[in-house]
Each structure stands twice: as C-alpha cells, then as structure tokens.
Amino acid sequence: MKTDVLVIGGGPAGMSAALSASENGSKVVIVERDEILGGILNQCIHNGFGLHYFKEELTGPEFAHRFREMVEADKNITVFTSALVTKIGEKKVEVMGALGVQTIEAKAVILAMGCRERTAGNISLCGTRPAGVLTAGTVQKMVNIDGKMVGKDVVILGSGDIGLIMARRLTLEGAKVHAVLEINKTSSGLRRNIMQCLEDFNIPLLYNTTIFEVVGKDRVEGVWFGQVDENMKPIDNTKKFLKCDTVVLSVGLIPEMEMADFVTKSRVTNGAVVNEFYQTDKQWLFSCGNILHVHDLVDNVALEAKLAGKFASLYAQGKLPPRTKKIPIVAGEGFSYVLPSKVYEGAGQVEVKFRLKEKVVRKTLTAKCGANILGKRFILAGVPGEMMSLTFDKSGATGRISLEIE
C-alpha cells in the first residue's frame, strides 16, 4: 500500500493532522491500534473539552466524534483501525492487525501516538503487587467504558489531571476517596480540576507526601504513606497507615517514542526535537500532540497537529519552503522547555510553546535575538501545569533566539 501522508495514531492529534494534510492536497492514511478513532478522549466522559477549538464545552467523546465525522467525510483520508504499527522504517511502516501483516509506504509519516501513563514500575512503588493498584487511565476505562467499579476505599497517588478527574468520578460512584497524595510541592494538574474535582468534594490534597508501601496479598489492604524530604526520600517518623482497597496512580505521562527511537529526542519532553515545521531530524518524519510533548488541553493538541499535518502534506508534495540557515530557540531560566527548538532564517510568524518551571506572577515573557526583542507577552499568572505560547515575527532573527522572563 502507498500513500502521500501516513498518520500513526487516530486520536485527536492524528485526526487533526490527517484532516489538515488532506486539506493541503495529500492522500492520507490513518493507522489506529484501537478499534475506534478518538484515542483516550473516548474514555474522558467529563466536559471541558473544545472551549478553544470549537468555542463550546464538549465531553471527550463529543470532541472525538466531531473529528471522527470530519475524517469519515473526507474522501482523501483512509482509516485503518485495529491496526498496530510494529516498525517504522525509512518512509514506510510495518503493520499488523486488521490489515494483516503488511508494509505501508508514504512520502511523509506523522507520529501521533500520544503518550502512556507512568506505571507503578516506573516510579518504583514499594510494597506488594496485589489487585487494586491501577493507573488512573485504566480506572477511567474500567469505570467509563466498561461500567465497573474498581474499589470502595481509594487513595490516589499523584495529582495529574486524570487522577483528579477520577477522584471526582469515583466519589460520584459512591467510593470514598481518602486522599490525593502529591510527592511534589505543587500539582501538575490544572487549577480548575483541583477546585472542581477535589475541593468541591472535600478530598484532601497532601503535598510533599507519597506512598511508602502498598500492603496486601491478593487485594490492596492499605498503604503506609507519609512526607518526603527535599530529596524526595521518605521521612520515617511521618509514616501513617491508611486502610484502602484501591490505589490509583496519576504520576505522569510518557510520550510513546520507542518505535521512533532513531530520531533525536529532547531530554526534557522525551519527545522528538522538531523545527518550526514539526519535522524531526529525519525529514520525512513529523511529530505532534502528546507524543511530541505532553499537553494540558486537547484543543492545543488539535491546533498543533493541524500545523504538523499541513507541513507533512507540503513535504510530501515537495512544497515545503527550502531550508535556510538554522536558528536555535533556547529556553532561558525559569522555563522547562520550549518547542520548536529551531526555526529557519527568513520572514514569517512562529508560535513557540513552552512550560514554566515554577509559578510566575505578573511577568513579561520575551523572545529575544541578542538585544533585539522579537515578541513579548505579559502574563498575570503562569503555572507549570499549563502549557503557554508566544507568537513572534522571526524575520528579525539572525542568530540564537532565547526565551526569557522579565
């Protein structure tokens, strides 16, 4: 099989990239490993999606459905579900599943596989390995898709957004959520989720606190938990026992980059290093959405993917602007990363995305090239949990562009 643009992953990033690639004149194939398009959105039955993209508040399945309808109506897009990419090679991928085992060739490939949850193993959770230790995403799938209750007495480790959402969901389903434990001094979750999912239900959020040990042979019987010091090591005399039958983990997300480990990756985001065209250091390979960097809002994923899809489509047709001198963009003090990390010299607007390391109040963020200010933005307040962006004109840049807080 051959196509112009091959999109790996049929979640919001993949669907948005595919639509945009098609709109820009390419034949597109989407390969999705699950049985239905939509990705994780299908299990996010809460609302709050689409405020930026569709200017209205939708649930996850509704957001996914709108994209799915557009994709299905687009004659230039062919979708294969239950199809798993097993290997990515130079301008081709190997698949298994509904298509049988075969190779699909493409002029451009877009990575849109999203991210996976960090697991008990990734954080070296101590104690035993009984039933009832689940990631928040698995809990979400069991409750929202399969209609099953995972437990009655719950402790949530980590205050990531899915954990917060599930704290509320499990409470509404009659479980007692005893606490959300966060090892850091701040939460990576959205402020609105902390208010709406914890504070409104009187669920305590304990900072600098973690699970020391999971107890239970066949089923979780409880956890030993307590505070950690500045090196994240448990402080023994703060140790307390909490009886529970379920431990839900919401301890971070990892871009699923293993299949494309031949490209240069960022040590901060764990996603590919890309230029302003969302192109990796393999010119035919593009990346967008949560596999590139973990986003806060699906709206931002869709918007980013739209750009990546357009550029991949232009690349497939040989229409991507010729490369000029490469200019690096670097994140200054106070930023954890900035993306893309390089642009090409010449005229044009570029939007960079970044996250802050710590909370910032009433500051101006600038993009500079030497003493030349290319763009700036005043912010009332910014937190690490929220992804931010800055758009500037790159025509004035002749060398390294840096992002700074002033």
Place this chain on the structure above:
Amino acid sequence: MDKIYDCLIVGAGVVGASVFNKLTRIGKKCAMIDHASDVATGASKANSGLVHAGYDPEPGSLKAKLNVRGTALMPEICQRLGVPLKKCGALVVGDDAEKIANLKARGDANGVEVEIWDRAQILQKVPQISEHISVALFAPNAYIVSPYLFTITLTEEAIVNGGEVFLEEDLISAKKVDGFFEVKTKKNTFHAKTVVNSAGAGYNEVAKIFKGEEHPLLFRRGEYFVFDKQCGLEVPCTIFPLPTKFGKGVLVTATVDGNFLVGPTSEDGENNTQVTNAGLDDIKSKAGGMIAGINFRHAIREFAGVRVISGDDFIVEKSSLQEGLVNLAGICSPGLSSAPAIAEMVLELLGFENVEKKNLKKIQPYKMFKDCSPKEQAQMLKQDPRHKEIVCKCEKITKADVISALHRPLAIHSVDAVKRRTNAGMGRCQSGFCFTKVVKAISEECGVKYEKVLKENRGSEVAVGEIREVKE
C-alpha cells in the same frame, strides 16, 4: 475408592511440575494440586530465570550433583516442550584473581566447563563492564529460560499424557486408609499410593497435614528490577559478582523475552514478596559496580521472590515418619536448574524405573502470532480472524493469542496467568492498554463475570461491582 493415583504431588512450582511430568512420562497415574489459580505462582514465577552451569555449589553436595545433571537435561527437555532456552553463558566478575581461581577450582571439582578471563577478554564480551573489573570466570554452559513458561509447559505436557491438575485446592486433612493416602481438600478427596511434598514456602504446613518431617525453613526475599527491552543495556551473558554466603549476589541478565533483570537482593525474614526502598537502593549500588551506566529510569517493574532455604543443601528424601511420602524442602537456587534432576531422584526414591512410555503425546508449544513466519501468519489469519485484533500493543499480542492461551490443556482464568503465557501486559505500559481487553477475553471465554475475573489468586478480583448507572 474410585480412582487411586500412583502419586499425588502437592505444590505446582517448577519442582512439582518436573516430578509430575516425569512420573506421567513413565506411565504413572498422577495428580498435582495447588492452592493457587495457576501453576508457578510462588518462587517459580519470581526468580532470575537462569539455568546455572553448576560451578557454584559445594562439591559433593546434592545442589552440585542435581544442578549439573539438571542443566545437562535442560536443552533436550526445552526442545521437546518448545520452550525457548538460550545459551548465553555466565560471567562471574571481580577484582580478586585468587577468589576467581578458587571458584574455578570449584567448577573443576563439579565437572563444569569454566575458564578464567582477563579484562581484555571481558571487555570484548561486555563493553559496558565497570572500570574496576579486572578478572572473571566464564562458564559457557549457562542458559536463560522463562521459569514460568517452563513450569506451565511441563504441566501441560503431563496433562496431555494423562496427568491431572487441580488448582484452587485447600488442603484440609490426610490420612492412611488401607495403605493409601486419603487426602481431603475443601473441594475434593484424592486417593494416592504416594505423595510428594513440593509445596515450597508451604512445605511445613503440608508436612504437618501428612505427618511427615518438618524442616526449619528460612525465607530469603530477593528484589529485582525489570528493564525495558530498549534500555541501552548490552548484556550478552549473565553477569554475576563473586558469590558470598548469602548467594550469588546481584546479577545482571537478559531474559528470553529480551528484557533485562537486575537483582536479586538477599534479605532473610518473613515469607512476603514486598519490594522496599532499601532493597532497590542496594541493587542500584551493587549493579553499578559491575556494569557502567545502567539507567534505572528504564525500569518498567520491580518485584520480589522468596527463596526457601533449609540448611546448606536441598532436602530430597523419603520420609521416615510416613511411608510413601517424599519430602522436597529448601529447594532454593539452583532449584530451576536442578528440577529435572530432582524429578529423576524422586523416581528413584519411589522405586520407579526411569523408562518412558512409548507413543507419548507432544505438547503444542506456545507461539505468538508476531513470532510466526509470514507464511504461518497468513495461515493463522485465515484460520482465526481474531488474530486481526490487537490486545497488547507493547508485546504485539493478538486476541486469538490470548484466547488460545485460555483453552490449553491447563485451564486458567486470571489476568496474570494470561500474562505468563502470552506476555500480554509484560511490556513497558504494564497493561495500561491491554488490561481491560484481557479481562474481557477471560470473561467471555471462561464464562466469568468481568468483576469476578482474577488478577492472580482467589481474592484478587479485578473489580468490586458495577457502577451506579449500570446497576440502576
């Protein structure tokens, strides 16, 4: 008495399964029982997965004899069962030439092929070796194997040749009636001419019920890290430090699946399988002394296993208190390597001749769709379209792979049992993608309600009920 078994084996770990398999192959009517929901759920599922060359045990000990003999038998048995066994060799590394020479002398005494390597030779094999390592002992005849797949397939081969397995059995009592054992569990009554106690950590509880010898047991917990297949480690052979009195120390090895194991620790105490901060820190510092630059961020799981120790050697004996009872106690490391030889020894103790039946049936090996040739795959897709459905994305396991694992000679119904047979859930997402898919497959195929599906043993149900809107 409707049915009298020649032998009842109590405890379905690798040792019990080896005895069960061997007895069945010589034509004995056998049953194997276990309290768990699957075989290989104790020490046999949580160890290094090594078939040791045999240089380490004290010369003249049962451990030495059974290890060397067992390891010699292993290739043929695994070939027969279709269980992957990889000869990778073992490298004991250190900076003390005298200690390495002493270990070589031990190897020579045990009749094991060993050679001493200098740093240049070590570097050639293991480029990532730590700086201070100057000398090593290399034993070529060491292997890696999946200890649970080995136990499972041994059990299944015995079943197709007439053996019977009863899981989730709780032993209540045993007595002699007309010279036979009458063994009562909560569900069944078994009659047997002989009994083998291979209950591992539960040895003494079983010994009490059968009025056999109890032995002082020590539980030695060993913690491990499991690494992602793509973690940057290059470990072409198993790498050990010099052994101490607490065992073989923290080793680094590949697994037959392509992952890596780093561990175990060695902590005496209760019979529990908890992972601790102290243990994991210990592994980190020790492994770092052998291999440079292990990145523990690539760990995908940590687990602990318990080795059951009774004195310095294995106990493989005929009970002198109870006629017809064979005691297998303290089968710690190298128990996996020795298991085939222990089975032979049990035969001898029971007075059976080691002559296998003719026309024994072969067991269909476990082979996942992804491991088949394109030609086989095309055939499989035609035969079972469920090979088109993806269950586990990390290990590339299809729904048909999972379903066929559920309908093998040994009936299973737990998520972890599926995991041990297919690897679904063993990958880097640790079942985030496949957990509910496996639960649903078990529910549909085994006729169990979703919420009653077990993670591992009874009491480990995956859910507690339905959500409100389903209930109402």
